[in-house]
Amino acid sequence: MDEELQENLSRRCHELAGELVARASALNRTVSTAESCTAGMVSSCIASISGASSVLMGGAATYTEEIKERVLGVSPDTLARSTAVSHETAREMADGSRRLFCSDAAVSVTGYAGPGGGTPADPVGTVYLGLSIASGTTSECRHFEGSRACVRLAATARALELLLGTLV
Template structure:
């Protein structure tokens, strides 16, 4: 699954997590497990990758991650509060010290004026600190999903290595 860039990011992420003795959990919606797959493509990933949650449906976000259904009803699945709740839930329901959550509109349909195709919300929890951000990626479904995976890995690295 991984291309050279993704593989390199995963190798760097592995080093950063291993240096701290930490593990990673993922909570994925629009990527359907692609972040987890990229991480576990790397030999030895069981030393730093704890688990991945593929929570594509709203019910899965509630059942597996403990996301409050009222947040989804009020803000929609593709929102900052839901991404943050997913990242928090991934930590709460795992043995990891770092998590990434993604929820977005990969397309080609499903977009709206306020959440067009390519809109992705990211949630990160690293060492107890919860952060979030949104990005809008261009291209078809595959391009949006690939860009989402790479951004998630890059940003995790930045959060793990803030001085670099």
């Protein structure tokens, strides 16, 4: 069953990435990513689509707190107060990506893909996603089921959906 879920999520990611590249190209808009638990899956999915070079400005796989701070400008205070897996960190990661890559929209992903990690408040499968556009930055928390691979694919699909939502 997990293999079937992975296959469906992978297909969904590819479909969303194709739609994102087509729509962003038509609107002359650019995107970027900042990824922790997905470690580049969102940007890789976008890059797998022909024409992505006109849309994808870049992606940062910022797996450690040190790199989140150094590359994206996430505040050490935020990491100490809210942890790396939080709304605050997701928003700062998205802002940092949009700034770093000079994109119109940026998405971030940080969470606990499993099988280890997590907390009582944020168990394995908890993922925070940030979205930064010129008018502001938002974040959301999602809880995904399944294996590590399924959590990462589901988070990738949701990140692509968020980017697509900016292209109206």
